[in-house]
Amino acid sequence: MEKRKIGEAGFARGVRDGETGWATKDVVLEINHNSRTYIFHHLLKILEQEPDVQIKSLLIERLHEVNSLRFISYMRGYLMVKDNQIDTLHQQKISIMGQMAAGMAHEIRNPITSFQGFVQLMKQDLMRGNFDPETFLQYLTICQEEIKVLEGLVSNFLILARKNETVNKQLEMIRLQPILERINQLSKHFVIEKDVNLSFCYNGQKKAVWGVASYIEQICLNLIKNAVDAVGVRGDVRVTAVDDAPSEQVVIEFTDNGCGIAEERMKHLFEPFYTTKEKGTGIGLSVCKQLIEEMGGQINIRSTVGTGTKIEVRLQMART
Known part of the structure; x- marks a missing residue:
C-alpha cells in the first residue's frame, strides 16, 4: 500500500x-x-x-x-x-498543412480557370478564322492580370513560409508622403463599386520611417481593402499618419465605420487562413503582420461590433 x-x-x-x-x-x-x-x-x-x-x-x-x-x-x-x-x-501541424493545401488550391484554381477559359476562346476563334486583334488583345490583357494574381498569391505564401527568417531587403529611410499619395491613387478603384468615402490625412508633416517601400505599400493597400469590404455603401474609411514622439514611431491609422469584429474573432485575426469573408484567403493580415515585424514595427487592432475598426501600424521613426 x-x-x-x-x-x-x-x-x-x-x-x-x-x-x-x-x-x-x-x-x-x-x-x-x-x-x-x-x-x-x-x-x-x-x-x-x-x-x-x-x-x-x-x-x-x-x-x-x-x-x-x-x-x-x-x-x-x-x-x-x-x-x-x-x-x-x-x-495541429497536420491540420495547418491541410488548410494551407486547401487554401492554396482554391485560390490558384480561380485565376487558372479564367486563364484556361480565355485561352480556349482564342483557340476557338483561330480555328473558326474569326481573328480579331482587338478582342485578342483584350483576352491577353485579362490573362496577364490573372498571372499577376497568381504571382501575388505565391509571394504571400512565401512571406508566411519564411517566418522568423532574416529579412532579405535592407531597411532604408523612406518618406511616407509620396508612398501614401501613390496608395491613395491605387486604392481609388477599391471604393468606386461601393461608393465609399476614402480620405487621407498627413498633417502636413514630412514624416520618414525605416522600412521597405514595397512592404509599406502592400500593407496599406491590404488594410484599406479590408476596411472598404467592412463598410456599407457610402461608408467612411480614413487613413492618417501621425508622429508618436515619445515612442519614436510613426503611426499609420486605418479607421472605418463598418461592421466591426466580434471579440471572439479578434484573437484569431493574424492566424494564416482564418477569414470572416466569403471570398477571403485568410492570409492578408498574416502577411501584413509578418512584413511589419520584419521592419521592426507593430500592428494593433481595436474594434467594436456595429461601430467600426481602427488599425494602427507603428513603424520606426527616421530622423531627417
Missing part, C-alpha cells in the same frame, strides 16, 4: 510539472541526480554512528528503493504529458 501511494504521488507530481512546463527533461534529470547525491551523502553521515552493518544496508537499500520508485513514477507522469503534447502539436 505504501509503495502504491509513493508511486501515485510521484506520478501526479510528474503530470503537474509536465503540464505547467516549468522545467525541461534535462533539468528534471539533473534535479533528480543532485537530490539523490545530497540525500545519500547526509544519510551516510548519519549512519556513521550506527554500528549494525545490516541495519545500514537495509536503510540504504530502502532509501534507494523509495527514490527509484518515486522518480520512475514521476517520469512516467511527466513523459505521458509530453507525449500527449507532442501528439497534439503534430495534429
Whole structure:
C-alpha cells in the first residue's frame, strides 16, 4: 500500500510539472541526480554512528528503493504529458498543412480557370478564322492580370513560409508622403463599386520611417481593402499618419465605420487562413503582420461590433 501511494504521488507530481512546463527533461534529470547525491551523502553521515552493518544496508537499500520508485513514477507522469503534447502539436501541424493545401488550391484554381477559359476562346476563334486583334488583345490583357494574381498569391505564401527568417531587403529611410499619395491613387478603384468615402490625412508633416517601400505599400493597400469590404455603401474609411514622439514611431491609422469584429474573432485575426469573408484567403493580415515585424514595427487592432475598426501600424521613426 505504501509503495502504491509513493508511486501515485510521484506520478501526479510528474503530470503537474509536465503540464505547467516549468522545467525541461534535462533539468528534471539533473534535479533528480543532485537530490539523490545530497540525500545519500547526509544519510551516510548519519549512519556513521550506527554500528549494525545490516541495519545500514537495509536503510540504504530502502532509501534507494523509495527514490527509484518515486522518480520512475514521476517520469512516467511527466513523459505521458509530453507525449500527449507532442501528439497534439503534430495534429495541429497536420491540420495547418491541410488548410494551407486547401487554401492554396482554391485560390490558384480561380485565376487558372479564367486563364484556361480565355485561352480556349482564342483557340476557338483561330480555328473558326474569326481573328480579331482587338478582342485578342483584350483576352491577353485579362490573362496577364490573372498571372499577376497568381504571382501575388505565391509571394504571400512565401512571406508566411519564411517566418522568423532574416529579412532579405535592407531597411532604408523612406518618406511616407509620396508612398501614401501613390496608395491613395491605387486604392481609388477599391471604393468606386461601393461608393465609399476614402480620405487621407498627413498633417502636413514630412514624416520618414525605416522600412521597405514595397512592404509599406502592400500593407496599406491590404488594410484599406479590408476596411472598404467592412463598410456599407457610402461608408467612411480614413487613413492618417501621425508622429508618436515619445515612442519614436510613426503611426499609420486605418479607421472605418463598418461592421466591426466580434471579440471572439479578434484573437484569431493574424492566424494564416482564418477569414470572416466569403471570398477571403485568410492570409492578408498574416502577411501584413509578418512584413511589419520584419521592419521592426507593430500592428494593433481595436474594434467594436456595429461601430467600426481602427488599425494602427507603428513603424520606426527616421530622423531627417
